[in-house]
Amino acid sequence: MLKPSQRGENMPASPIRKLVPFAEAAEKKGINVLYLNIGQPDIETPPSIMNAVKNAHIPILAYSHSAGNISYRKKLVQYYQKLNIELTPENIIVTSGGSEAIVFAMMSCMDLGDEIIIPEPFYANYNGFALMAGVKIVTVTSHIEDGFALPPIEAIEQSITNKTKAILICNPNNPTGYLYSEEEMKKLEEICFKHQLFLISDEAYREFSYNGKATSALELEKISQQAIVVDTISKRYSACGARIGAFITKNKEVYAAAMKFAQARLSPPGLAQILAEAAVDLPDDYFDAPKAAYLSRRDLLVKRLNAMPGVFCPNPGGAFYVVAQLPIDDGDRFCQWMLESFSHQGKTVMMAPASGFYNTKGLGKNQVRMAYVINNERISDAMDCLEAALKIYPGRID
Amino acid sequence: MLKPSQRGENMPASPIRKLVPFAEAAEKKGINVLYLNIGQPDIETPPSIMNAVKNAHIPILAYSHSAGNISYRKKLVQYYQKLNIELTPENIIVTSGGSEAIVFAMMSCMDLGDEIIIPEPFYANYNGFALMAGVKIVTVTSHIEDGFALPPIEAIEQSITNKTKAILICNPNNPTGYLYSEEEMKKLEEICFKHQLFLISDEAYREFSYNGKATSALELEKISQQAIVVDTISKRYSACGARIGAFITKNKEVYAAAMKFAQARLSPPGLAQILAEAAVDLPDDYFDAPKAAYLSRRDLLVKRLNAMPGVFCPNPGGAFYVVAQLPIDDGDRFCQWMLESFSHQGKTVMMAPASGFYNTKGLGKNQVRMAYVINNERISDAMDCLEAALKIYPGRID
Numbered sequence: 001m002l003k004p005s006q007r008g009e010n011m012p013a014s015p016i017r018k019l020v021p022f023a024e025a026a027e028k029k030g031i032n033v034l035y036l037n038i039g040q041p042d043i044e045t046p047p048s049i050m051n052a053v054k055n056a057h058i059p060i061l062a063y064s065h066s067a068g069n070i071s072y073r074k075k076l077v078q079y080y081q082k083l084n085i086e087l088t089p090e091n092i093i094v095t096s097g098g099s100e101a102i103v104f105a106m107m108s109c110m111d112l113g114d115e116i117i118i119p120e121p122f123y124a125n126y127n128g129f130a131l132m133a134g135v136k137i138v139t140v141t142s143h144i145e146d147g148f149a150l151p152p153i154e155a156i157e158q159s160i161t162n163k164t165k166a167i168l169i170c171n172p173n174n175p176t177g178y179l180y181s182e183e184e185m186k187k188l189e190e191i192c193f194k195h196q197l198f199l200i201s202d203e204a205y206r207e208f209s210y211n212g213k214a215t216s217a218l219e220l221e222k223i224s225q226q227a228i229v230v231d232t233i234s235k236r237y238s239a240c241g242a243r244i245g246a247f248i249t250k251n252k253e254v255y256a257a258a259m260k261f262a263q264a265r266l267s268p269p270g271l272a273q274i275l276a277e278a279a280v281d282l283p284d285d286y287f288d289a290p291k292a293a294y295l296s297r298r299d300l301l302v303k304r305l306n307a308m309p310g311v312f313c314p315n316p317g318g319a320f321y322v323v324a325q326l327p328i329d330d331g332d333r334f335c336q337w338m339l340e341s342f343s344h345q346g347k348t349v350m351m352a353p354a355s356g357f358y359n360t361k362g363l364g365k366n367q368v369r370m371a372y373v374i375n376n377e378r379i380s381d382a383m384d385c386l387e388a389a390l391k392i393y394p395g396r397i398d
Numbered sequence: 399m400l401k402p403s404q405r406g407e408n409m410p411a412s413p414i415r416k417l418v419p420f421a422e423a424a425e426k427k428g429i430n431v432l433y434l435n436i437g438q439p440d441i442e443t444p445p446s447i448m449n450a451v452k453n454a455h456i457p458i459l460a461y462s463h464s465a466g467n468i469s470y471r472k473k474l475v476q477y478y479q480k481l482n483i484e485l486t487p488e489n490i491i492v493t494s495g496g497s498e499a500i501v502f503a504m505m506s507c508m509d510l511g512d513e514i515i516i517p518e519p520f521y522a523n524y525n526g527f528a529l530m531a532g533v534k535i536v537t538v539t540s541h542i543e544d545g546f547a548l549p550p551i552e553a554i555e556q557s558i559t560n561k562t563k564a565i566l567i568c569n570p571n572n573p574t575g576y577l578y579s580e581e582e583m584k585k586l587e588e589i590c591f592k593h594q595l596f597l598i599s600d601e602a603y604r605e606f607s608y609n610g611k612a613t614s615a616l617e618l619e620k621i622s623q624q625a626i627v628v629d630t631i632s633k634r635y636s637a638c639g640a641r642i643g644a645f646i647t648k649n650k651e652v653y654a655a656a657m658k659f660a661q662a663r664l665s666p667p668g669l670a671q672i673l674a675e676a677a678v679d680l681p682d683d684y685f686d687a688p689k690a691a692y693l694s695r696r697d698l699l700v701k702r703l704n705a706m707p708g709v710f711c712p713n714p715g716g717a718f719y720v721v722a723q724l725p726i727d728d729g730d731r732f733c734q735w736m737l738e739s740f741s742h743q744g745k746t747v748m749m750a751p752a753s754g755f756y757n758t759k760g761l762g763k764n765q766v767r768m769a770y771v772i773n774n775e776r777i778s779d780a781m782d783c784l785e786a787a788l789k790i791y792p793g794r795i796d
Contacts (some may be wrong), residue, residue, distance in 0.1 A: 001649075002594055002624050005563075008506040008655025017661065053669060054452040061443045062640040073673045079769075096494045096641065109407040110425025112510065112532060128662030134510060134532055165403075194399055228399050241459040241668025243494065251399075263415065264526030265497040269667035270639025271451060275459075319583040 012127050015356020020389040022339035023350045024307040032347040034382040044289045051276030053271055064267040067259060068094020074274050085218045091250055093258055094268045098204050098232035105228045105247060106133035109198045112245045115163040119151055121357030122365055123174045129196045139359045144325055147314035148176035150184040150377035156191055166198035170216055172205040175357045175369040179317030189220040199223055202230040205319035207287050210295050213252035214318060225251045242272035251353040294320050297372040297379055304383035308390060310398055320372050323354050330397035331355055331368050337393060344388040347381055392394025410525045413531045413754020420737035421748045431742045432780040434768040435748045441636040441688045450676030451669055452722040462665040466492020470671050470681055473678040479642035481482055483616045491656055492666045496602050496643035503626045503645060504531035506655035507596045513561040519721060519762055520753030521572045542723050544576035545712035549583040554589055564596035570614055572715025573755045573767040577715030580613045594608055600628040601735040603717035605685050605796060606695050611635060623649045634675045640670035692718050695770040695777055702781035706788060708796055717767040718770050721752050729753055729766050729792035735791060745779055
């Protein structure tokens with residue numbers, strides 16, 4: 001029988017979703033599973049932006065411009081103006097989620113066999129996009145003891161070869177929640193300038209920064225021709241299902257190359273562009289409420305985690321994730337055991353084993369990622385469960 | 399300055415869109431441009447399916463299942479049942495347009511450097527998808543004198559090498575409108591079975607078949623494990639902007655590989671899935687009106703074309719395209735001249751030069767593709783223009 005391609009075989013399964021069958025089995029047994037494994041916010045999608053779609057009069061739902069509706073791109077220019085970033089609609093390609101923007105960035109900046117440097121742990125789907133683009137990921141390790149700060153410049157420079165074309169960061173970071181400081185961004189600017197590398201900056205969580213604002217790669221003037229920003233409305237407006245992202249660069253040649261990939265797939269989702277356009281008109285204080293909610297959850301989660309014997313969790317500056325170190329033998333085994341063999345007052349917790357976010361084998365083995373996308377009461381319950389579980393888990397290591 | 403990737407440079411620009419600046423210039427001069435260049439139907443999107451989105455209550459627009467909502471996949475199973483094709487929801491991945499389904503098909507069936515055979519002329523964006531997937535297109539030529547029928551089996555077999563992994567067809571065909579007969583589909587079944595190749599069948603125009611029904615690759619029992627169907631609601635329900643397609647296969651391993659690519663990009667567009675699901679519930683006679691409209695336009699267009707001296711246009715059995723041969727030196731030059739230097743009663747016509755749909759250099763030079771997506775009155779006007787233009791075009795060849 002005909003087999004799928006080797007790259008199809010090589011394509012990694014999602015570390016966030018691989019425990020789903022065990023969670024389903026737990027639910028079938030009547031256990032209440034508290035989901036901390038996936039970054040799907042519980043925040044309401046603003047009704048006004050849903051209404052923009054409902055009120056639209058669209059006799060023919062036609063292809064939009066391959067770069068996205070000009071009206072939406074003009075609105076995005078306004079959004080960036082508020083962040084003191086000057087763009088034109090011709091710097092922006094509206095994409096099918098941030099995912100497509102990452103693929104466009106890799107395809108238009110890199111050739112087969114080229115290398116891209118990514119600090120690990122990193123968003124696991126970058127592996128899939130790199131495999132699709134035929135580029136090689138080279139990791140530099142960030143460490144939980146440093147709160148997952150940017151690895152030293154020397155470590156990054158040592159990883160640069162004549163095949164290296166780009167550095168990819170996610171800021172604020174998924175999975176660690178780490179918010180790169182302005183100083184760290186300046187370091188990245190210098191290294192990209194010195195070695196003539198593209199800086200691809202995934203800024204999906206930009207608006208959820210708790211210690212000052214996130215520095216965008218678009219603010220780094222020395223590498224204005226080398227920066228590519230990946231953006232998305234998924235988390236910003238709790239509209240993950242819309243699938244509206246953006247590929248942004250001031251480099252006209254890279255933009256022109258990316259546009260050819262955009263034209264091949266004709267256009268980004270049409271209905272959701274209406275929603276995304278309306279979102280830019282939300283009042284300036286729109287982010288206050290979700291940000292306050294996330295901040296209060298982060299504080300609760302980090303406090304509860306660090307109060308458990310043998311547990312260490314840095315206090316991250318952004319996004320809605322933490323990576324915590326637990327007194328366990330193996331995160332994959334522990335997370336599965338939590339779903340298969342454990343419950344506390346009828347409840348258990350689903351987390352993502354952190355090993356799947358590292359490319360270096362063996363790293364993150366005693367770490368898990370948690371997304372604080374459930375309310376404080378449920379986070380409290382989840383921490384009660386985790387605390388109880390760690391006391392009796394057979395693979396506990398101190 | 400940092401340059402885009404070589405593949406970004408190599409990526410072909412769209413032959414359908416490259417004359418757009420000339421059309422814009424003509425419009426600025428006050429000329430009424432009749433657009434026959436692009437497959438954007440003028441048929442209304444059924445209001446009931448737009449209303450399904452408007453009436454949906456969605457407090458949080460969350461990620462859907464990476465394979466698409468189960469409710470929509472179940473509906474698609476019903477749609478295929480009406481065509482006597484038995485599927486399960488686990489054979490279907492909902493995609494971001496047919497475009498994404500083609501990328502998934504190439505990525506999950508083929509490795510870098512593998513070859514795919516496509517009859518030419520073919521939908522030009524296949525070039526872009528093949529470039530993204532790093533696979534090589536090998537063409538076998540279909541000829542206008544044969545109405546663009548499937549090339550002889552011998553020609554196809556001669557093109558097979560040890561690198562060949564798949565044959566890709568579009569049925570009914572874009573750009574030629576050719577509808578493969580059941581006999582031709584059986585020939586493809588035999589050749590794929592004999593040489594153990596995947597058959598990737600783009601069936602975007604399935605419902606617009608004018609001489610009997612289109613045979614789906616899913617009906618070819620001998621290669622049920624080798625067939626992959628690319629589907630889309632874009633043309634079927636005049637909803638091109640929705641970006642909802644489907645990747646369909648009964649091969650569980652290929653499906654599993656494609657699912658990993660689907661998981662990496664998280665989910666297909668959410669709002670549009672509601673619209674697509676509602677579309678399956680349109681009354682069975684829904685297609686009667688658009689089909690009758692297209693058929694009447696085809697008849698008018700083909701009749702007018704063949705009545706012009708030196709023009710030959712086969713009468714295609716499906717889709718809404720024709721490729722016609724004109725008494726001209728060069729289709730690119732002629733189409734540009736029509737926009738730049740010609741008007742008839744204040745009007746001119748935009749067409750797609752056919753050369754961009756052939757990979758073999760020099761072929762299709764005196765051919766153009768026209769999409770009959772405007773009404774009969776405008777088709778009549780367009781043909782008046784074309785007739786007048788051919789009389790005075792400086793590059794006329796008889």
